[in-house]
Amino acid sequence: MVLIDPWGSVLVKDYEDVIKTFGLETFNPKLFPEPNRLMRRGVVFAGRDLRILAGAIKKKEKFYALTGIMPSAERIHFGNKMVVEMMSYFQERGAKTYVLVADLEAAATRGISLEKARKTALDFHIPAWIALGLDPKKTTFYLQSENKEVVHMAYNFSKRITLNEFKSIYGSADPGRIMGALTQAGDILYPQLKERMPGVIPVGVDQDPHIRLTRDIVERTKSSYNFIPPSAVFNKFTPSLDGELKMSKSKPGSCIELPENPKEVCRKLKGALTGGRDTIDEQKKLGGEPEKCMIFELYKQHLIDDDKQLQKIYDDCKAGKLMCGEDKQHACELMTKFMEKFEKDMEKARKKVKELKFVEFK
């Protein structure tokens, strides 16, 4: 059995296989109004209970979108950015939006102190989420460690799952991960404590174990909580620049971080795997292979919003009109613009964070 490990760094190559193995639904962008770049291009490729979610959006019924911040370091990478874009998409379509700081999970799985986690989230992650498009005025922020109700759910849920079930979902189990995962299930269901409603958790597909665990728990706590099982949308990974793994800070040379110095980014782009041929002559004759190109992947996932512009690059590459050097220069320019804008937006967002009111719990 293929096992998707939320703590691993293996790049999934066969997404069709993942859909089959884990019983996911194929994502159909036509179900959703004005699908964004990720949805249109199959980067968001699968989900769970998508019709319930699409129905709530269409009928303008109450629903929520939730994501968590793992405050482990003062930077993220390009792969992390997609979740924020999906959160913004749902927020703009009426979702009650929740962003939690997973400080208890950071303590349980990474040994990070609560104080450090809180500081990292406030100094970096929350401003970054805002800079990437989340509207802070429409978002409920909280810290796990301050949210008693979430913690109490984690304890209640722990009685409903065996160690073997945990292992079969996650492939492994240790005390910290168990506590972290059960707390995450509490987070995912927390918005429904006050009001039963559909919700969506946008995640990388490696996070599906958490979604499955939570949906199992919903089933088992029907008589006490009566939650609606959470929907999920799954995005593919942003690959590392060498195309070997999913993008990850553990392989810094192949990872574009946020923030990162544009010169450094362009240097990394130069070394990226492309779909180019061995010689320029050959490439002019045969054309390139954009479907194997990490630069094209960055355009598709992150840098180029306009579908026609993206298509033109694809066609030019295929036709042998666009050479890799020129293309990398183009990517470097787009990235530089992106990074400069991000820096500016971060500065603005940091000011907003000071005005933010975290949820206060009794």
Place this chain on the structure above:
Amino acid sequence: MVLIDPWGSVLVKDYEDVIKTFGLETFNPKLFPEPNRLMRRGVVFAGRDLRILAGAIKKKEKFYALTGIMPSAERIHFGNKMVVEMMSYFQERGAKTYVLVADLEAAATRGISLEKARKTALDFHIPAWIALGLDPKKTTFYLQSENKEVVHMAYNFSKRITLNEFKSIYGSADPGRIMGALTQAGDILYPQLKERMPGVIPVGVDQDPHIRLTRDIVERTKSSYNFIPPSAVFNKFTPSLDGELKMSKSKPGSCIELPENPKEVCRKLKGALTGGRDTIDEQKKLGGEPEKCMIFELYKQHLIDDDKQLQKIYDDCKAGKLMCGEDKQHACELMTKFMEKFEKDMEKARKKVKELKFVEFK
């Protein structure tokens, strides 16, 4: 390897073996001022870090005693009573005294709701603890679910222990028990968050896994918390009336509950295993065997404080002067007195509970 299971009901027969296997210290009552009945008679038979504890008492240095209430049902049994007596002993000798309601653990290991747990503790356990001798004015009460610092410690600790270590200490592991045990470790160390000091946890010896887990955690969190490893005193079990298992509510015919109707108690005592011979004639000739008698065990552990009076019963039995019927009648009278006094003391204690102030946490 002998494994002591805190969730099991097997009666330990060879306490010397337990001491050796788990590296306990033999309890020496001479180390302690005015040892109580349980300490004098070897019912408290072992401990950990006893010299540190005895030293603190002798030098009148700060130390604490802590115990938890598992609020699973509105009654306890005679075996549970010993922990309260040990708590009172330490309280009278200057211990800062903590009694916590293990409501999160009850949720995680038994699926009891926090509301129900709280109600059961307030209606029954706390009054019972007071009726059995604890001074409520000198005791800090709290609910796990309200004590954020304890919960945060549980999460921090979870990173410091592997699943295999947990299994080797407890013999098994499941998510609820893991969360319960780590939270208990948080409780045991909680009084030291404000002030580093020795502490003692009086428990039945089956609870030693929790003590070991906590002491392991102390070792591993030296750089962050710097706690003093908790001391422990261990009592032997009160056996079930048939002498087969430890006293447990799961075997109601052999268990004396608190509270229990005295007539019912006397009926159960009539069926108890004694050290009597097959016939009265034989018993007069050979004498009885008090060391095998559950009635004598009740005298020794619970009903007779005066050592001389206990010795006389032993001698009379051995000499064939005391027959089992008469002896059971005597036990019935002592139990009836005990139960009547307990009822009255409970009534008084319930009034005191209303005036109690639980610790309030921000």
